[in-house]
Amino acid sequence: MSTRPQPEPNERLHIKDVARLAGVSTGTVSRALNKRGRIAPATRERILRIVEQTGFVRNASALSLVGSRTGIVEVVVTSVIDEYFGQVILGINQALRPAGYSILLRLHVPDEERERYYAGQLSRRTADGALLIVPKHVNEGELLRQYQRGYPLVVVDHRSGDPAVPSVSASHYEGARQAVAHLLELGHRHIAIITGDLSEHSGRERLRGYREALAQVGMPRSGEDVVEGDYSPGSGADAMRRLLRQAAPPTAVFACNDHMARAALDVIKEAGLAIPRDISIVGFDDFPFAAATTPPLTTVRQPLDDIGRVAATMLLDLIDGQPLADTHVRLQTALVLRSTTGLPR
Amino acid sequence: MSTRPQPEPNERLHIKDVARLAGVSTGTVSRALNKRGRIAPATRERILRIVEQTGFVRNASALSLVGSRTGIVEVVVTSVIDEYFGQVILGINQALRPAGYSILLRLHVPDEERERYYAGQLSRRTADGALLIVPKHVNEGELLRQYQRGYPLVVVDHRSGDPAVPSVSASHYEGARQAVAHLLELGHRHIAIITGDLSEHSGRERLRGYREALAQVGMPRSGEDVVEGDYSPGSGADAMRRLLRQAAPPTAVFACNDHMARAALDVIKEAGLAIPRDISIVGFDDFPFAAATTPPLTTVRQPLDDIGRVAATMLLDLIDGQPLADTHVRLQTALVLRSTTGLPR
DNA sequence: TCTCGCTGCGTAAACGTTAACGCATGCCCC
DNA sequence: GGGGCATGCGTTAACGTTTACGCAGCGAGA
Incomplete structure (x- = not known):
């Protein structure tokens, strides 16, 4: 049934075979294959030609056994x-x-x-x-x-x-600070965060950056402004919906990754609000798709x-x-x- | 400067060391490690305990050299x-x-x-x-x-x-036919396609499926309705924009992958049109995000x-x-x- | 012409593990 | 009590390659 070709039935070439074909010893073939060792140029060429013709490849296991890497x-x-x-x-x-x-x-x-x-x-x-x-x-x-x-x-x-x-x-802490600082500079005073997975180091660090940035300018902290996500789009959408249900929704949201930011974007547009006129959004990661959202996403780039x-x-x-x-x-x-x-x- | 720990300075354990520690020969250690071979249960346990304590792992190169895989x-x-x-x-x-x-x-x-x-x-x-x-x-x-x-x-x-x-x-051809057949059943008579990369086999096959499905119900073919994309979101957005500029835009679009379908979705919404009321969209792939677009994307699932x-x-x-x-x-x-x-x- | 040194190549040990083989040892059964 | 057999383990060849070593041949300098 099989169409598998087997010109040389299951027999793989060894360095010994190449040596025999070239009329030299295995040591010489080895010297031709590697760059080191004394060997006559003519011999080397002859051996390499045979290697090329036969398609010989060295056995990796033997190679690393002797090379110890x-x-x-x-x-x-x-x-x-x-x-x-x-x-x-x-x-x-x-x-x-x-x-x-x-x-x-x-x-x-x-x-x-x-x-x-x-x-x-x-x-x-x-x-x-x-x-x-x-x-x-x-x-x-x-x-x-x-x-x-x-x-x-x-x-x-x-x-x-x-x-x-x-x-x-990447410096998650510094990145988060950059994001929030940017929003503060624009004049935002009510900035929410959709956190990442807080069981991950990155999630905790980004949240810490957000808090420090706000604390530094003496902004009051409201528990409502920290909504927990887990980096998945679904969690981002849920979080954004919760933020929109607030009596006074935030004017800016820092979403801790681009997936959640994109989901938040969709929720906001669905609610009939405009971006960034009604709400500003910053993401994190700068994944390839971030440049292709509508509107294109402002985000913190990790040099992955x-x-x-x-x-x-x-x-x-x-x-x-x-x-x-x-x-x-x-x-x-x-x-x-x-x-x-x-x-x- | 390095904090790299080196309790056993660069000396890796060999099967010989384990054998010496256990007071047996290397052959016996090998038999304990593998399941085959005759060995006294007590000896095996003793050896395995030493292996556990020393953290001995066998050298993969030697193993595959002798095992020939x-x-x-x-x-x-x-x-x-x-x-x-x-x-x-x-x-x-x-x-x-x-x-x-x-x-x-x-x-x-x-x-x-x-x-x-x-x-x-x-x-x-x-x-x-x-x-x-x-x-x-x-x-x-x-x-x-x-x-x-x-x-x-x-x-x-x-x-x-x-x-x-x-x-x-996957059967790209059949998948494309499924997509178009679905649109035809809904009553669409003006169905466009945003193709994939036509230098790829999948791109050509999906286009062929689209054409055959239309030909089978005797639908007229308009060159305008085939817009070439390359599977990237950007190409999908461009293609959709071109389709919307037509005098009589299609009522349904088959985008040859989900990335382009999502981009098309955005373009359509941006143009102030409603989905699926004004235009229906079918994608291809069923990537994880397909369930999370707004509205969720109808698509052809490849069992990747x-x-x-x-x-x-x-x-x-x-x-x-x-x-x-x-x-x-x-x-x-x-x-x-x-x-x-x-x-x- | 002799010696020295270099060049090109063959020989064989080594890398770390497995598995075939063989040898004690001990048990069972007649 | 002895033959046979099963069990547990040691010994060693083999896996395919590299590389240190050594040796023959040859050219050059004295």
Whole structure:
């Protein structure tokens, strides 16, 4: 039934075969394949031609067994693969590629906790190090234990329980302050927040930035102005509806990510209000779609690709045994002014 | 400067060390670690306890060198990681996990074509097989060549040039017909299409489905009603604007993916028209956000997780040397009725 | 002509693990 | 009490590649 072609029936080429075809020893083929070692140019060319013709590729396992590095970095991520991960992984890839490293994607589906622990136990040491992109304090215990034993590890976007574990993230606190400061400058005096998931580090930090920014100008705090969301569009819509039901709705809203900001936008328009005339909105993240909402969303940009790049670079240093200049790196956010913010009515 | 802990300074544990600690030979430790082989329960327990205490993990390279399989599947994907990939990879993961396989993510950034070829040449055979998620006929030549040589390969969502290469995708053609048939049943007689990227297989097939559905009921075709997009929100907005500028705009629009459908929604609302009263919209994909647009989007659901699962399962069969029941699998789409379609005015 | 040094290549150990093989040991059954 | 068999474990070859070492051949300088 199968149409699978098998010109050389199941027999894969080894370096020995290439050596035989070239009439040399395996050592010489190895020298031709690598750049180092003394070899006559003519011999090298001949061998490489045969390699090209036969399509010979070296066995990675043997290679890394003798080289004592696998050239693989594992990237641990929670089950959801979204814009956030998409951007970060791009940066990771940019740093890893030139260094000759590949990405082993490890998806941690929540209901596999036990199986995961088990797998962690039995896990062969496949990679030279790991990048953790798990926003919450999920049960990454096994990996942290490995770290204690010298397994290179960098955490992306949240501080792990162990302060010794290197991490890199955007400055959520500063970013939130930037957002609120912008609204204050425009003259807004009634600014609400739709928070992110407060079980995540980023969610707590953004809320803290919002509060500090208001406290700094001596603004009164009303409990009503803090509505809890969880970063999902649905939670953003719900939160916005609650804010609109207030006797005196806010003139500006800081939504802690772009998904919730977009949902809030829709709710406001549905209610017959105009943006930014009636209500101003600031988001957070600057996801690709933020420039394409109507009106285009003013938001705080996280340099997600930089985050990935920096984290990967730090990991490569750890793998090479080099000391880290900085164990915890915080990258700057930037306010991106578009059209959802304006003067209060 | 580094805070990296190194309790056992750079010395990783080997099976020999465990054997010494347990007072047995390496063979016995191996038998304790694997399930097979004759070993006294007491000895096994003692060894496993030591493994647990020391945190010993076996060297993956040595393991796969002797076992002649790496337990890794490479997933090749273009640079953009979006909802589409996010869903497919979930299915892939579901199939691969239980089988003990990991995912090696290979991001093919366009401007690295040459480097990629080079890397392909030098590439160590890291994985047992590959899954290709590249919508266009990009230069996947090197991998296809490997396939000719017996490297297991499955293409996701487009037929490769070589009909012998196994593939799996949704039935774009049937899905498009479903969408248009639904609009016809509602009574629409002026139905436009915003096409996807016509350099992609999916884009061409969806257009074909639209045309056939109309031809089947003998509807006249107007060139004006086919507006070319490229799956991006921006192209969807542009296309919708062009359609609205027509003397007699269509009463229904089939947008070839959800991104463009959402953008079209915004454009229509901006123009002061009501959905679905003035214009009906059908999308394609059923991405997570489709249920959260206002109004919620009627769309054609692609079973993306199933696609991933099926492709991965086929690949595992190939790796195991089992014949494939079906070389090209087409999965059914389903119309998801929400609130953007209604009777024509 | 002899020696020295360099060049090109073959040889074999090493990387860390598995699994086939074989050898004690102890038990059962006749 | 002895033959046979099952059990538990040690020994070692093998997996495919790199690399340190060593040796032959050759050209150059004295």
